[in-house]
Amino acid sequence: MKAIYWLKPGLQIKRWVVLGVLGILLLAFSLSYFFEMIQLHGGLRFFIGLLGIFFIYHGFHRGLKSVAQDIATVNGSLNKKLLSKGPKVVVIGGGTGLSILLRGLKLYTANITVVVSVADDGGGSGKLREDLGMLPPGDIRNCILALAEMEPTMEQLLQYRFQEGSLKGQSFGNLFIASMNGISNNFEEAIKKISEVLAVTGEVYPVTLENIILYAALKNGKVVKGESNIPQKSVEENSAVDRVFIKPKEAEGLKEVVEAIYGADIIVLGPGSLYTSILPNLLVKNITEAIRRSNNKTVYISNIMTQPGETDGYSVMDHVNAILEHCPKLVIDYVIANDGEVFDGAYYKYQQEGASIVKITEKDREDLKNKGIKFIESNLVEIKKDYVRHDAVQLSKIIVDLANGMKRKK
Structure with missing residues (x-):
């Protein structure tokens, strides 16, 4: 034997x-x-x-x-x-910047809850939203892939966009989510099932299950309907965004999102488009209130570059003021901003598109200090194929160090 x-x-x-x-x-x-x-x-x-x-x-x-x-x-x-014992981090936002941060953050903790905007109405996501009446899957897809453990070929497959026919411009990943949504009771359940299939680290949630539409009031008085139209109309009208709002304005945040906020060690806003990725989450009823009532510290990550039609000429403080004007009861404890330079071809490329680096001024430092907000400056620039991105590892290390420091004080 x-x-x-x-x-x-x-x-x-x-x-x-x-x-x-x-x-x-x-x-x-x-x-x-x-x-x-x-x-x-x-x-x-x-x-x-x-x-x-x-x-x-x-x-x-x-x-x-x-x-x-x-x-x-x-x-x-x-x-x-070890990762399972890491700090509980709630990240709120959308767009490319958020998914990049998640790839770094999962190296430090497995306790990640991602809250993603569902105001997107452009591209493949917008098409599925219109045709199938489902919530837009694009930003959620990117976050799931950023947190998933999979072979490179599988990721390439899920990111693949069809080049011809009626599916031209649509990604396979979006269709995968749409299919799972079709056999599930709701969008939240579909995302949970996909997360299980792809062995996702942490949790990914839409901020709400309601079909919200984002509007922007420009400074010239005109109102723009639809997230994808806002930057374009702002440029065409040569008028900056004054404020944004959602309809229905009584849309409620997901119960799991609120619970995650209350249980977090740290809450991170961004990185992402200020008016079309971050604020749409904070305008959902009970999300900002949950952040305010929790005992957790809130961190805002400023973008590295301005965005044409959204934040032209904005400094770090301009970004912060926009959030506080929309959510006056929100308390921001820390702001993390880049103090590194963007050189050569990458900067020229962004200049051609009307973007510039988000500058840190002495006035920013003074204003943040007067508001009781602690300011963290670091070289966070990472350039890949002339695209300026946050250094995900460096940024994640700052966030986790902050969270661990707060955790010890509890």
């Missing part, structure tokens, strides 16, 4: 060691003078020797590989255990 257990499937290291030892014995047997005594044919002796070499190589090669895999599994288990 012991011998059977010793060779039991799953105990691969022992199996390969046995094979290697057998190979050594066969090789020694073929080289010994024993063959002279039993007078085996030289060819057979040669064959047994080759078989021994094969067993030695195959046994020890596979054995070492099994050891490496077991070590990796143990390390992975230990890493997951």
Whole structure:
């Protein structure tokens, strides 16, 4: 019985060691003078020797590989255990900036709750929203993929956009979410199922299950309907955004989102488009109230570059003031901003599009201090293919350090 257990499937290291030892014995047997005594044919002796070499190589090669895999599994288990003890972070926003941050944040903690805007009405998400009457999946898809554990090919598949036909411009990931939504009771349930399938670290939630529409009142008095139309109309009218609002204005935030806010160690706003990604979440009834009533610290991450039609010429303080004007009861405890430079081709590219770097002025520092907001400056620039992004690892480290500091004080 012991011998059977010793060779039991799953105990691969022992199996390969046995094979290697057998190979050594066969090789020694073929080289010994024993063959002279039993007078085996030289060819057979040669064959047994080759078989021994094969067993030695195959046994020890596979054995070492099994050891490496077991070590990796143990390390992975230990890493997951450590991550499970990380701080509870709630991140609120949308767009590319949010998904980039999540790729860094999951390296430090598994306790991540992502709250995503559902005001998007452009591109493939807008098409599905219009055709199927579902909430827009685009930003949620990007967040799920950022937190998922999967092979690169699988991620490429889910991000793939069709190039021709009626599906042109639509991503496979959006269709996957639409399909899951079709077989689920609601959008929230669909996202939970997809998160389970893709082994997502943390939780991803839409801020609300209601079909909200974002509006913007420009400073010239005109009102723009639809998230995707706001920047374009602002540029066309040569008039900045004065304020944004949602309809229905009584839309309520998801219960799970409110609970996550109350249970968090830190709440992060952004990064993302100020008027079309961050504020639509904060305008949902009971979200800002939950943040205000919680005992947690709130951090705002300023964008690195301004956005044409939304934040032209904005400084760090302009971003903060816009949030506080829309949500006067909200308390922001920390602001994190980039103090690094953007050089060469990347900066030229953004200038051509009408964007510029969000500058930090001495007045910003004074105004933030007067409001009781602590200011953290760091070089957060990362440039990939001439696109300016936040350095996800550096930014995540700052957030987690803040959260751990707050956690110890509780």
